[in-house]
Amino acid sequence: MGTDGQREERHSTVTVVSDGTGSHTGRARPTLEDVAAHAQVSRATVSRVINGSPKVSEDVRASVEESIRALGYVPNRAARTLVTQRTDSVALVVAEPDTRVFTDPFFGGIVRGVSQELSETGLQLVLSMVQTEEDHHRFERYVQAGHVDGVLLISLHAADPLPTALSRVGIPAVIGGQPLGGGDGLPYVDIDNRSGARAAVSHLLGTGRERIATIAGPQDMCAGVDRMAGYRATLGRSRFRRSLVEVADFTEDGGHACMRALLDRHPDLDAVFAASDLMAAGALRALRLAGRRVPDDVAVVGFDDLELARYTDPPLTTVRQPTVVMGREMARLLLGLQGLRQETARSVLLPTELVIRESA
Amino acid sequence: MGTDGQREERHSTVTVVSDGTGSHTGRARPTLEDVAAHAQVSRATVSRVINGSPKVSEDVRASVEESIRALGYVPNRAARTLVTQRTDSVALVVAEPDTRVFTDPFFGGIVRGVSQELSETGLQLVLSMVQTEEDHHRFERYVQAGHVDGVLLISLHAADPLPTALSRVGIPAVIGGQPLGGGDGLPYVDIDNRSGARAAVSHLLGTGRERIATIAGPQDMCAGVDRMAGYRATLGRSRFRRSLVEVADFTEDGGHACMRALLDRHPDLDAVFAASDLMAAGALRALRLAGRRVPDDVAVVGFDDLELARYTDPPLTTVRQPTVVMGREMARLLLGLQGLRQETARSVLLPTELVIRESA
DNA sequence: ATGAAAGCGCTAACAA
């Protein structure tokens, strides 16, 4: 039993109605009903036009669209969500326990990529940082409450319970970066660490290096393991030696220490592949202190292509990660899941690019 | 004309109803009504409990809260928004035309700070990157449609029309970083560039430097102007000379070129204050090429404390910006605006910190 | 202090 009588009057006089609590402007925004009246059709028809239903005649559609434009109508998201049960928004969760997000080479690029892809579909991006356990609970409730249609997960650490929680809720989700603990079957997007490492080591071999060491990443992380595997496979049986390998934690200090150790064991090494730019920076420092020239005496290749790679001395040859593409791909994968219910798309591995500067 | 009769049946049997389009789990989430029935009170009472109304007796409140817990009830945001006209979410807009956000030292920290502050209040953070003009329009419509209660603006560039558009709409907004074109009266949070520069130059003076040059930032940006002003004021009449100043665009290349020019004009300079770390890195490079030792011959101080400042050779003494605090402060300011309607809080200037490493 | 009832703006059967 409509409130139509009342309404008819309203939009003909353009009265500034009540203006309740939260509205910023004095002008009341037009509703579906206003558009309908203006176009002389029913609410349903306007709704059909807005949602692109094919069951609308061309002329009616045109006139409705005209009215929409004339009134500056924009659908009310809340009302729509209430009835459709869709929120038209997805969450991007950064599950970084430390304050290390700054360091995370992924963050900025991924956000941009996701953002690009979503804006084309009109989906809203909700950002959520979960650090504490409290945060985790809050977020789980949040998802359970149906506040978003899908979840994008990045900076996930080892035993994070989030993937499990999400797949229990049954909400579409995609992981960015290495899903260390299996990720509970959720699809993920990552870069091809193995081939990245291969490209780096091939480059070293190609420029005539013979004794190529590596500073590997943590072996309990996918990135660490895969980059190491790529190194090993590319070197091949004949050239590989256990003693050419040192493992650190992706940090500058770690890289520094490893380089010293390697230098001690193999004073004659002529190249080193570091599994992260930070470690490469540490290696550079160690080499400098040891009086080796880079790349003349020892060539160095890093991984990540952080900004700092351009400013080390000498600038670092490194493996670039396509972070923006990664973000886009994550979003695309998620959108696929939304449409076709579960297990649609499989995980994606993105190619890397070797950026050659002066260190190798 | 309630649908109550029908409902009563539903929650007593916990039927898995329809499960429409978008719900992920088979289980229908409990509504206010379910809680009301469980607690043997009316919807209105439950609503009062949830919204912390004082007009509820203690025992009723307790039993309602018990029911809420028992049923795992979480309010439906859309329904609430529909009636209250509040969305309980704020937008964080990154208005970066280029792909430079990566470089932006603000981004990560600000996001984290904002996020921390908001999560305590249950507000949702919606992230929006606007680059193209199309994006700008989209966002303006978005805001006009009342999809968020407030807006946080960062990475704003010179003549960005966003501040004007926002204040026209009348939505609470806060700008992060330098509001170049005045920002249309919107409150902003920035760091105290002037005192930051003063700290840097004082340090240089304090360590006995006499001929201190500066590589200033763009003079059409607040940060550029203010850092320059701080430099000048600290040096004082007697020591300041126009020829000790070079202006660049905050980039590494710019810094490099300026350093060379300065060296040409003042071969005897013994210190340089660069208004950004990137420019400082460029200066370092130029000095190295010119055969000057840092800090022995020439001391260098930067500004920003980017990650790369730790990895230059030598590590850069620089002025750190409290980005996380900045984010928190922006959010806090916005929350103030929300409550007390307009012009409540005034802009905030945050203190910086001089981080002393090896370059000065 | 509590309940009844009227909508918020929209979509989706169901009719016509």
Next chain:
DNA sequence: TTGTTAGCGCTTTCAT
């Protein structure tokens, strides 16, 4: 093809 109608889940007068 178009209109009518019944809600989606919540807050909020207005009674009681």
